[in-house]
Amino acid sequence: MLTAIVIFVGLALVFGLLLGYAAVRFKVEGNPMAEQIDKILPQTQCGQCNYPGCKPYAEALAKGEADVNLCIPGGNEVMLSIAEITGLEPKALDESVAAEHTPKETAFIDEDVCIGCVLCIKACPVDAIIGATKLMHTVIQSECTGCDKCAPVCPVDCIEMRAPETTLETWQWPEPTSEPKPLASQYLDVNSTTEQRQ
Amino acid sequence: MMTRSPFSRTIIQGIAAVYPMAKRWLHRFHGGIYPKHHKSRSLQHPIKETFIAETLTLPIKTTRGQKIEWLVQVGDTVQKNQCLVQAAKENKKGFFVPLHAPTSGTIKAITEAEFPHPSGLTTQAIIIAPDFKQTTLQNALKVSGKQPDSPQKLKDILLHAGIVGLGGAGFPTYAKIPAQKDRIHTLIINGAECEPFITCDDVLMQTQAEPILQGAEIVAQALGVKQIVCGIESNKPQAIQAMQTAANQIKSVPITVKTVEAVYPMGGEKQLVLELTGIEMPVKTHAIDSGLLVFNVATFAAIFKAVTQGEPLTQRLVTVAGFELQTPYNTYALLGTPFIDLVNAGQPKNPIQYPLIMGGPMMGFQVAHNEVPVIKTTNCILANPPEPSTFTMPCIRCGECMDACPVNLLPQQLYWHSQAHEFDKVEKLNVFDCIECGCCSYVCPSHIPLVQYYRHAKSEIKTLHAEQQAAELAKQRYEFRLARIEREKQEREARLKAKKEAVKKHSPTAEPGKSAPKKPSVAAAAARAAAAKRAAAKANKNTEHSGTDEQKSPPLSARQKAIETAQKQAAAKVGSKVATAKDPRDSAKKSAKKAAVIAAAKRRTQAQKTTDTITTEEKKVTPQPPSNIATAPPLEDAKAKRQKAMEAAKKRAAERKARQSKQEKTE
Amino acid sequence: MNNSPPPIISPKSSPFAHNNQSVRALMFKVQLAVLPALLVHLYLFGFGIVVQWLLALTTLLIVEYTMLKLRNRPVRPFLTDMSALITITALVFCVPPGAPWWIIVTGTAFALIFGKHLYGGLGYNPFNPAMLGYAFLLISFPVQMTQWNLPAEVANFYITFSDAFSLIFTGKIEGISLDMITSATPLGKLQTDLTQGVGVIESLAHPLTQTVEAPPNINADSPFHVIHQLVDLNSWEWINVAFLIGGLWLLYTRSIRWQYPVGFLSSLALIAFIFHTYDPDTYPPVSFILLSGGTMLAAFFIITDPVTSCTTPKGRLIFAAGIGVLVYVIRTWGIFPDGIAFAILLMNIAVPLIDQYTQPRVYGHPR
Structure with missing residues (x-):
């Protein structure tokens, strides 16, 4: 009896010390969960979650202050991975918003109409608009996240969101559908000439 | 796998007589299939005389950010072999080879036209109305006729001749050749035309064996190549004989003509290299990294013509075949000839009511419209009516696809994960090693479009x-x-x-x-x-x-790029306004916009005065003054117009606000 | 850039050629390959199997139709793909030919509903449906499932179609005591004998019944009978040989992969050989193990089911060899006379793991 107690107390002590040592030795700086969430967020910095950017939202999530379903550009996939990281219950996206989830668009400034007011420059969360006062502005396409923050602030309505053009380079094979292969009769258009089509 | 000794080959061939799939043991790469060749019919007819269509469409495919220089304008008269468009001097992106006039005539238009591609998308194109005189520019490339003695000289000629890989991939040939001598030890001539129906390489080898091999000799001497190996499939005995005879006359470099098994896809670069040399090119490397250079026979013939006669690539041998044609044939087709014209010359049994296929049945694609033009990579035009619809069954994991895969992938697992959109797993299963040869789809008893799943998965992964x-x-x-x-x-x-x-x-x-x-x-x-x-x-x-x-560096370089594109866009915008006023907006908006352009021009002149406050970068952003419109408009006029533009803009803003509030109300 | 309207139909990718092989043709070949075994079975055990097969077919049609309708799938292509037919054929060969009608009906229904449709239908089932059905029957109705009628030559009685019909539906044949024509299978008998202390040699030396005479309604001069006398095989061994012939034809037509029978039979033979050499009186000889029970049926027709087995070449060998070892273990030390069903189900679970670790080397990747 006594031996058993001694053994178990001894074991408890050993493991306790081990765990205590590990806690000190392998201490992780910062909040890994916020980092993890930040990594999966789409980084559009659009603010549709009502936080100023992706990182603040990630931090709020890590603290347990935010819902998992606020990231609209991320869609369902991001929501599910957030739920997985935080261990919270997955929650459906707001339906009206989820339906509008469209492929990535980027901002275009109609350079002839732009009056150079710099309002959009200030609104851009990733500094993707260049220009200066009274000089027309332009959007660096490769850096635009499509957050749509610049369009509402424009006083002359010269910013529009455009889906990227499909070119021969960017064209993708569609996923095969289960529909049967088309019959010859469905191809009536193949012989029309360019002029006819236009 | 080792090369089989003649004895074991005989034994395997004996087994193959009763068990056909034993043929797979005869070649070195894994898998492979034996589709029906369908080659004999187009081989029966001699090469058809070149036919000149009423208009030739020369589409110009550029990659994003590539700068090109137009050497002709609408209305110009051109001679055959005259250079029409080339890469601009400042172009640093990608590879662009010049394009030459396939025949003499006038430039009818420079416009958007459909590119032969499954998407049916358009690119810029030069439309030529031939004058049917074939006035030819002799020695258009101004070559001396001497054999180039350094790789760089060869590369220059090939670049100006606009030669690309004629086997199908269409990669610019000059870019494939290394700039240093002695990097290549073996030059491989790809005469393994493994796709069913296509016979253009076969015909070329039968008729042009000497130019092909002399072309190879030119490349070999310029690059210091030790040996030339030519691989031809065993189902082309005449071509093998012709090439062998021609090879015996070349003394400067040792040439071996090897007969390889007629198995699909023997003509694939990786497969042919393994078969001929036993070298398995390591993943993510090119043939050049293994000291090899592989070109198609047609490419060598084009090289020969360019180097010795200064003739650019303006036509190519094309097979026009298919079940529906009464007289399938081969012809030297001018680039830009519409597909449908070539097919109609082959006497189709019924009017063509379905998309034609560019390339062979295994790796070709259906074009969206049949009037698309012949381009440099068009080796075959196929008129095969679409197969009757078959119901796609679920995958039963039978493993036929795996046995057929020439790169030893696991097609059914790739399919399983692609279908479930688990693209990370698809990537782990090496989907990027897939050569899209179509063997898996060909043997699939469930008729699953496997290749399309992989193509889709690949593009999805890239986007991701x-x-x-x-x-x-x-x-x-x-x-x-x-x-x-x-x-x-x-x-x-x-x-x-x-x-x-x-x-x-x-x-x-x-x-x-x-x-x-x-x-x-x-x-x-x-x-x-x-x-x-x-x-x-x-x-x-x-x-x-x-x-x-x-x-720090990535955002800066990205910025640089963006500035360049912005400049280009601005320039293009001005240009497009001059050329075509096809803007569909209403006229009021248009006039406002025009005014705004002028206003912008004025702003720019102002901006130049205040350069000290503007950073260098912003100066770059300022577009070049539009040459045609903004040639010094009266100052007062511009001011008034600017005001007008402002008013219009304000009005539009007010409208927008009204609209928004209205929307809110309705909501 | 894109001025022209997009084509009406989304583009179809290459290839535009096919070898015209189809799932249906594949399954049909498998079905054909069963024929020799069916004929031998018919000759030896009478018409019981035909009645059982018709019963199973009726159940199949009803179950498949209902399930496909319930799952909202097209009925015609899936009902005619013949994959379910193979499931029931395998099951029918495992069920005693004289078993009551409800045995095969419940077995078929269980196999198709729980073994296939509830997992998502053809191609999505992790377990071999036939073996799932068989295991279900063996556990639930052990008495009915282990009583086989004796081969005609042994029982001196040939079961005709009408006999089989009354036996299956009423449980008796007019004027015959059932005990006279039923007994345990050789494997079952061997197991019982071993537990009673009878050695393997002695057990195998004494066939099921002593009277070996030509059955009255079979011509003694028929070629089959002659061969029978030349080659000393018992009836069970004949059936296995018939399966072997059908299986070899399947191999030749590439309907099944060679790794399955080779891996299974060689591992089974090897382990049997080792134990038999170690102690011939406790462990039966290799030939007995290979030609008894459902060994050949399993080797060529059941473990070859591609849906539930491994996909990589190496994986297939491991999968089949694993079944071989498990079959021997269950036969020798388990409580069931034949362990094929359990061995297959156990290895079915291991398939994803085996596939994961046996991926072949892709061209150009380091060895």
Whole structure:
């Protein structure tokens, strides 16, 4: 009896010390969960979650202050991975918003109409608009996240969101559908000439 | 796998007589299939005389950001072999080979036209109306006729001749050749035309064996190649004989003509290299990294013509075949000839009511419209009516596809994960090693379009990676912006403090002290309000957040690129307005816009006066003054127009607000 | 850039050729290959199997139709793909030919509903449906499932179609005591003998019944009978040989992969050989193990089911060899006379793991 107690107390002590040592030795700086969430967020910095950017939202999530379903550009996939990281219950996206989830668009400034007011420059969360006062502005396409923050602030309505053009380079094979292969009769258009089509 | 001895080959062939799939043991790569060749019918007819269509369409495919230089204008008269378009001198992106006139005539238009591609998308194209005289520019490339003695000289000729890989991939040939001598030990001539129906390489070898081999000799001598190996499939005995005879006459480099098994896809670069040399090209490397160079026979013939006669690539041998044609044939087709014209010359049994296939049945694609033109990579035009619809059954994991795969992938597992959109797993299963040869789909008893699943998965994976990169960039830039705002705030406070202290008659040079290396920033503080960007660039060095050079460089280079594109866009915009006023907007808006353009031009002149406050980068952004419109408009006129533009813009803004409030109300 | 309207139909990718092989043709070949075994079975055990097969077919049609309708799938292509037919054929060969009608009906229904449709239908089932059905029957109705009627030559009675019909539906044949024509299978008998202390040699030396005479309604001069006398095989061994012949034809037509029978039979033979050499009186000889029970049926027709087995070449060998070892273990030390069903189900679970670790080397990747 006594031996058993001694053994178990001894074991408890050993493991306790081990765990205590590990806690000190392998201490992780910062909040890994916020980092993890930040990594999966789409980084559009659009603010549709009502936080100023992706990182603040990630931090709020890590603290347990935010819902998992606020990231609209991320869609369902991001929501599910957030739920997985935080261990919270997955929650459906707001339906009206989820339906509008469209492929990535980027901002275009109609350079002839732009009056150079710099309002959009200030609104851009990733500094993707260049220009200066009274000089027309332009959007660096490769850096635009499509957050749509610049369009509402424009006083002359010269910013529009455009889906990227499909070119021969960017064209993708569609996923095969289960529909049967088309019959010859469905191809009536193949012989029309360019002029006819236009 | 070792090469089989003749004895074991005989035994295997004996087994193959009763068990056909034993043929797979005869070649070195894994799998492979034995589709019906369907080659004999187009081989029966001699090469058909070149036919000149009423209009030739020459589509120009450029990659994004590529700059090209037009050498002709609408209305110009051109001679055959005259260069029409070439890469601009400042172009640094990608590879662009020039395009030459396939025949003499006039440039009817430079417009958008459909490119032969499954998407049916359009590109810029030159439309030529031939004059049927075939006035030819002799020695268009101005070659001396001497054999080039260095790789660079050869590369120059090939670039100007516009030669690309004629086997199907269409990669510019000059770009494949290394610039240093002696990097290549073996030159491989690809005469393994493994796709069913296609016979153009076979015919070319039968009729042009000497030019092909002399072309190979030219390349071999320029590059210091030790040996030339030519692989021809065993189902082309005449071609093998012709090539062998021609090879015996070439003494400078040892040439071996090897007969390889007639198995699909023997003509694939990786497969042929393994078969001929036993070298398995390591993953993610090119043939050149293994000291090999592989070209198609047609490419060698084109090289020969370019180097000896200075003739650019303006036509190619094309097989026009298919079940529906009564007289399938081969012909030297001029680039730009519409597919449908060539097919109609082959006497189709019924009017063509379905998409034609460019390339063979295994790797070709259905074009969206049948009037698309012949391009440099068109080796075959196929008129096969679409197969009757078959119901796609679920995968039963029978493993036929795996046995057929020439690169030893696991097609059914790839399919399983692609279908479930688990693209990370698809990538792990090496989907990028897939050569899209179509063997798996060919043998699938469930009739699953496997290749299309892989193509889709590949593009999805690429997009995913691009998105990840973009997100990473956005994150960096967002954090950097936060840091910049914070720093500006501090600086403002510091300035305020400094002013206060100055008022209090303290030392004006006192540092705010919060961050040490800020002297230059304070000095430039006045200019910074107007030049936020420059400050930002400097701050990059100063702030802690993005202090390292590594973090600094990507946004900058991206910016550079963006500036270039912005410049180009602006220029293009002006150009397009001059050329075609096809803007579908209403006329009021159009006039406002025009006014705005002029206003913008004026702004620009103003801007030039105030250069000292503008950073260099912003100067770059300013587009070049539009040459045609903005040639010094009267100042008052411009002012009035600008006001008009402002008014119009304001009006539109008001309209927008009204609309929005209306929408809100309705909601 | 894109001025022209996009084509009406989304583009179809290459290839535009096919070898015209189809799932249906594949399954039909498998079905054909069963014929020799069916004929031998018919000759030896009478018409019981035909009645059982018709019963199973009726159940199949009803179950498949209902399930496909319930799952909202097209009925025609899936009902005619013949994959379910193979499931029931395998099951029918495992069920005693004289078993009551409800045995095969419940077995078929269980196999198709729980073994296939509830997992998502053809191609999505992790377990071999036939073996799932068989295991279900063996556990639930052990008495009915282990009583086989004796081969005609042994029982001196040939079961005609009408006999089989009344036996299956009423449980008796007019004027015959059932005990006279039923007994345990050789494997079952061997197991019982071993537990009673009878050695393997002695057990195998005494066939099921002593009277070996030509059955009255079979011509003694028929070629089959002659061969029968030349080659000393018992009836069970004949059936296995018939399966072997059908299986070899399947191999030749590439309907099944060679790794399955080779891996299974060689591992089974090897382990049997080792134990038989170690102690011939406790462990039966290799030939007995290979030609008894459902060994050949399993080797060529059941473990070859591609849906539930491994996909990589190496994986297939491991999968088949694993079944071989498990079959021997269950036969020798388990409580069931034949362990094929359990061995297959156990290895079915291991398939994803085996596939994961046996991926072949892709062209150009380091060895």
